Amino acid sequence: MQIQELKLLNFRNYEKIHITFADHLNIIYGKNGSGKTNLVEAIYVLALSRTFKQANDKTLIRNGTSLTKIEGIVNANYQNTYKVILTPEGKKVKIDNNKITKISDYISKINIVLFNPNDLKMIKDTPSIRRKYLNIAISQLNVSYLRKLNDYNKLIKTRNAYLKKMYLNGNSLQSYMDILTEKMVEIGLEIYEIRKNYISLMNSHISSVYKRIATEGILKVNYTSDYENKTKEELMMVYKKNLSRDLTFGKTSFGIHHDDLEFILDDLPLKEYGSEGQQKNAIISWKFSEITIIQKEKNVTPILILDDLLSELDMDKIHNIFTFIENDIQTFITTTEIEKVSSLLENEKYKKIHVSNGKLEEV
Ligand SMILES: Nc1ncnc2c1ncn2[C@@H]1O[C@H](COP(=O)(O)OP(=O)(O)OP(=O)(O)O)[C@@H](O)[C@H]1O
Ligand SMILES: [Mg+2]
Numbered sequence: 001m002q003i004q005e006l007k008l009l010n011f012r013n014y015e016k017i018h019i020t021f022a023d024h025l026n027i028i029y030g031k032n033g034s035g036k037t038n039l040v041e042a043i044y045v046l047a048l049s050r051t052f053k054q055a056n057d058k059t060l061i062r063n064g065t066s067l068t069k070i071e072g073i074v075n076a077n078y079q080n081t082y083k084v085i086l087t088p089e090g091k092k093v094k095i096d097n098n099k100i101t102k103i104s105d106y107i108s109k110i111n112i113v114l115f116n117p118n119d120l121k122m123i124k125d126t127p128s129i130r131r132k133y134l135n136i137a138i139s140q141l142n143v144s145y146l147r148k149l150n151d152y153n154k155l156i157k158t159r160n161a162y163l164k165k166m167y168l169n170g171n172s173l174q175s176y177m178d179i180l181t182e183k184m185v186e187i188g189l190e191i192y193e194i195r196k197n198y199i200s201l202m203n204s205h206i207s208s209v210y211k212r213i214a215t216e217g218i219l220k221v222n223y224t225s226d227y228e229n230k231t232k233e234e235l236m237m238v239y240k241k242n243l244s245r246d247l248t249f250g251k252t253s254f255g256i257h258h259d260d261l262e263f264i265l266d267d268l269p270l271k272e273y274g275s276e277g278q279q280k281n282a283i284i285s286w287k288f289s290e291i292t293i294i295q296k297e298k299n300v301t302p303i304l305i306l307d308d309l310l311s312e313l314d315m316d317k318i319h320n321i322f323t324f325i326e327n328d329i330q331t332f333i334t335t336t337e338i339e340k341v342s343s344l345l346e347n348e349k350y351k352k353i354h355v356s357n358g359k360l361e362e363v
Helices: 036-048 117-124 127-139 143-168 174-203 206-214 232-249 276-298 315-322 338-344
Strands: 002-011 014-020 025-029 068-075 079-087 090-095 098-100 112-115 219-224 260-265 303-307 331-335 351-356 359-362
Touching: 002 036, 014 036, 014 359, 025 036, 025 338, 036 068, 036 079, 036 112, 036 303, 036 331, 036 351, 112 276, 117 127, 117 276, 127 143, 127 174, 127 260, 143 174, 143 232, 174 206, 174 219, 174 232, 174 276, 206 219, 206 276, 206 315, 219 276, 260 276, 276 315, 315 338, 331 338
Parallel strands: 025 331, 025 351, 112 303, 303 331
Antiparallel strands: 002 014, 002 068, 068 079, 079 090, 090 098, 219 260, 351 359
């Protein structure tokens, strides 16, 4: 899969640009704050219709304007034109000028794997961040997954609201609560199975990738869930038992909305024991495993974005990482250190794009 052309209108610090990319390697370089991350973020937004930053999508709109448009021509089996139009009121997505009403029908089309220094949060931060990364990874493989997740989240909201109502108003219907709970358990179990399968696929790749990059250590990912090893009937019993507690707190205390992932290096949790370098290598290994999983499951090669990967890694690690970038992977590498990248890519052909203050120059 390759993005051939990108047009931006009022996207972050870009006013209006039109650029074509190389099918394999694209090196985007320039000073801090020039717009390198913004450029690759635009490709990400084209694929997933949202920012990867922990920020409101409104921040994508260039200050002082009220609409941003991202348009790209992407080659996969066919060539299609994708468009994302964002205003403070909402977003529209189009494929070949046809409006797609359900975002979930749009976002599994362009496959993308992105590394950004912020991804270290996946190890350090809270479970909700890890679930977000997991959801994005799975949603690129499984179109119905996001719909199931939306349904589950709606059910949790309805159930929590009903818990509050029951608490205040004793004669509410227990049977309605049972129906809500049963529906939630059914969808929850489907999500649990999909997540479990994904982590199992991840574990069949991640350790060998890690070893190739870091040269030593056995990495694996543990998936923990309230739903682990439980049947629908057992889960219904748990909710029955928890009901008085849930009523008191007005919240559903048990379910796949608490799922978590844990990175384990040589039997120890990376979050508590790992060095910065080990954590970074683990995240990179997760990303390269994502590529292999997409290739195997969907028979397409995703677009790879390595934003600022090179800054804190030593040269031999970078060299090991580059060995994973095969010829059929369209790759975007951003850097402030063009000499460093050039020396590593001595025998490779690549396109150089210089960024300065929201202006692009193809070198
Ligand atoms: N909505 C927006 N409107 C205008 N400018 C914006 C907007 N959002 C971000 N910027 C500007 O974009 C610039 C940052 O660009 P970007 O993050 O792409 O830099 P970078 O080249 O990746 O830098 P670094 O090397 O430090 O990572 C900042 O100057 C920021 O103020
Ligand atoms: Mg940047």
